[in-house]
Amino acid sequence: MKKKFRYAQNAPFILDMKPGRYAWCSCGNSQKQPFCDGNHEETGMFPIIEVIEEEKQVAWCGCKSSQTPPFCDGTHKKFLE
Ligand code: FES
Incomplete structure (x- = not known):
């Protein structure tokens, strides 16, 4: 069965980041939120690659x-109303 888009949570993941290249999960199926773990297969969606330049x-x-x-x-606030 084809996987579907899902919300990970109705709030941002606020994280202290180090410089690097990150793959943000766009489909919500990753078990390593907010980042991609490859579970987008079959959703037709793909991660967004973001480069963080500084801490x-x-x-x-x-x-x-x-x-x-x-x-x-x-x-996300509109989902809390
Ligand atoms: S968590 Fe998606 S817009 Fe804030």
């Missing part, structure tokens, strides 16, 4: 509905 705190979208993925833009 900083990042709010990775957890609802998978942000208009500015892979980052939270506040869209």
Whole structure:
């Protein structure tokens, strides 16, 4: 059976990041949120690759509905109403 898109959570994953290349899970099926673990197979969706240049705190979208993925833009708040 084909896997479907799912919400990971209705809030961002706020993480302290080190410089590097990260694959943000766009389909919500990864068990390593907010990052890809390969479980997007069969969803037709793919991770978004983001390069973090410097150490900083990042709010990775957890609802998978942000208009500015892979980052939270506040869209998740409409799911809490
Ligand atoms: S968690 Fe998706 S927009 Fe905030």
